Amino acid sequence: MNQEEVYDAIVVGTGISGGWAAKELCENGLKTLVLERGRMVEHIKDYPTMNMDAWDFPYKNELSAEDRKKYHKQLRVNWAPKDDVKHFFVNDLEHPYIETKRFDWIRGYHVGGRSLTWGRQSYRWSDIDFEANKKDGHGVDWPVRYQDIAPWYDKVEEYIGVSGENLGLKQLPDGKFQPPMDLICGEYDLKKTMAEKYDDGRLLTIGRVAHITDKQAQVEGRNPCQYRNRCWRGCPFGGYFSSNSSTLPAAERTGNMTLRPNSIVHEVVYDETSKKATGVRVIDTETHEKLEFKAKVIFLCASAMASVGILLKSTSDRFPNGMGNDSGMLGKNIMDHHYKLGATAKIDGYLDKYYKGRRPNGFYIPRWVNMDEKTKRDYLRGFGYQGSASREDWSASIKEMSYGKNLKDSVLKPGNWQIGVTGFGEFLPYDDNKVTLSTTEKDQWGLPQLDFDVEFKENEYKMREDIIREVMDMFAKAGFKDVQPYDESTGPGLGIHEMGGARMGHNPNTSVTNKNNQVHKVPNVYMTDGAFMSSSSCVNPSLTYMAFTVRAANHAAKQLKAGKFS
Structure with missing residues (x-):
């Protein structure tokens, strides 16, 4: 590649945010270089296990003892990585980081990311x-409100395909749904119980999920x-939204x-004269060659912690820290x-x-606490639940003596119904919850570990x-049996919704990015992954990342065409 070429834009990362940045910038006519630290993954071609069953794997889809060592931190999430999907999670031995306090950093280094x-x-x-x-002082x-982001939510939902139902809730705005x-059974029971036995606004709905459910929908390539x-x-099939099936192909179609x-x-290059970024420095993972690529606009979408790490490593006389x-x-x-x-x-x-x-x-129970005096608690903010019902796995009741006829009969008879929920609660922003660069430990590329x-x-x-007290009460009122709470050992990060580190705000003296996702003092650098988040809410954040990314990319295209970044 020609390192002297000046692109209109560089996008760092190809996940949820990076794919959208690439699509919007390219569709606005910008010549865009998209950089991904991991390997290439092409839609369909590079999904090697997409049609395999448990018996197609040597350990019935469980990891070998050797692989468990490689993924020892990724395994904290429990449900992954299994043998069918380990190639979409990082090898922890090859990509270490430091935990002064426990942080469960779940990552995927490849085109498409998480x-x-x-x-x-x-x-x-x-x-x-x-x-x-603003209201509680944390x-x-x-610097934005819902009305600023609502039209961008509309655009994202209509493009990716989100199935769900509108509810008219002030805490969970309606959307453009398929x-x-x-x-299913049990879930209806819990929904009915909540409507009949509570008067505090709680309710149950099906999850709003980025899957195409309209069989008449015309979505290119999906x-x-x-x-x-x-x-x-x-x-x-492209049934659910991913960068690989949707936004990256759209960007590619523009040429x-x-x-x-x-x-x-690993670094954004800063020019002292123009007071703007001029490009990025790169290490090729295959050749270890050090490269520098130039552009008029930079979008950092490498994932929240990785993008923060890039800025921390981007030091100069002007920005020593x-x-x-x-x-x-x-x-x-x-x-x-x-979580x-x-x-x-x-x-x-x-x-x-x-x-x-x-x-x-699964089903979703939106936040209802701390909404008014009736629902006030002795803590700030709120939480929601995600869960599902199912019939028990037949294998739970099979013992060593159940082979032969008993085994065959059991396979054909599903177990009893069961139900479970997990709480997702808001995490307040604290200045002393931080990530820094190690002064002693480096990775295999010679870069400081986070x-x-x-x-x-x-x-x-x-x-x-x-969270536990309320769900126990709801299950009991619904007449469910053998209600068991759980609170597993976990650290921040395991929700896989890591946010913050370059928060958005009005004042450059107290924040890193402005209302348009630009770094305050370097306006041609945009951050649109989770790093810009100033608070966490209690809902899954990816839709919000996408909406802000689309908004920021269109802002950047207008600024560039107006000559602001020349």
């Missing part, structure tokens, strides 16, 4: 979220969800995108969501009922207690 393995839950923020910091005020997926629930392997995998961006770090806030206010706590229960009856397909979704010093605090622990 857009191939995300949970696809897609919820809008409301003004309750955007105004929370963090800095968001037909909702169905609830088809409706097939209910296989093998999404994390890569969907050959304006140059995609370069195996390219670790990291690019744009005049406020001292770069790397601070790291957040995530609560791995909730309850399970058994459901009597419905033994004559089953379900069709493998629904890649050092995490992040923890839950009193507000989070009080919320966790309430």
Whole structure:
């Protein structure tokens, strides 16, 4: 590649945000270089396990003892990586980081990033979220409100395909939805109980999920969800949204995108004279060659912690502590969501009922606490639940003596119904929850490792207690049996919703990015992954990343065409 060529834009990262940045910039006519630190993954071609079954793997889809060592931190999430999807998660031995305090950093280094393995839950923020910091004094005020982002939510939802139902809730704005997926036995019972026995605004709905469900929908290169629930392997039908099936092909169709995998961006280059960024420095992972690529606009979409790390490493006489770090806030206010706590229960009856397909979704219970005096708690902000019901796996009741006729009979008789939920609660921003660069430990490329010093605090622990208390009460009122709470050992990060580190705000003295996602003091550098988040809400953040990315990319295109970055 010609290192003297000046691109209109460089996008760092190809995940949820990077794919959208590439699409919007290219469709605006910008010649765009897209850099990905991991290997190439082409839609369909590079989904090697998409049609395999458990018996096609040597250990029935479990990792070997050797692989468990390689993925020892990625395994903290429990449900992955399995043998069918380990290639979409990083090898922890090859990509280490430091935990001054426990931080569960779940990553995927390849084209498409975690857009191939995300949970696809897609919820809008409301003004309750955007105004929370200002009202209770935690963090800095968001410089935007819902009305600023609503049209961009519309555009994203209509393009990616989000199924769900509109509810008219002030805390969970309605959207542009495709037909909702169905609830099933037990879930209807819980929904009915909540409507009859609570008067505090709580309700149950099907999850809003980025899957095409409208069979008449015309989406280029994608088809409706097939209910296989093998999404994390890569969907050959394109039923769920990913960068690989959707935004990157759209960018490629313009003829304006140059995609370069195996390219670790470690620094944004700053020009003291123009007071702008001029490009990025890269290490080629295959040749170890050091390269520099030039552009008029830079979009950092490498994932929240990686993008923060890039800015921390981008030092100069003007920015000795990291690019744009005049406020001292770069790397601070790291957040995530609560995860791995909730309850399970058994459901009597419905033994004559089953379900069709493998629904890649569950139900959702939106936040209702701390909405008014009736729902006020002794902690700030709120939480929601995600869960599902199912019939028990037949193997749970099979013992060594059950071979032969008993085994065959058991295979044909599903177990009883059960239900489970997990709470997702808001994590407040704290200045002392931070990520820094190690002064002693480096990775295989000679770059300083990230050092995490992040923890839950009193507000989070009080919320966790309430999350369990409330679901136990709901399950009991629904008449479910053997209600069991769970609160597994976890650290921040395991929700895989890491946010913050380059927060958005009005004032450059207290924040890193402005209302348009630009670094305050380097306006041709945009950050649109989770790094810019000034608070965390309690809903899955990916839809919000996408909406902000589309908004920022169109802002950047207008600025560039107006000659602001020349």
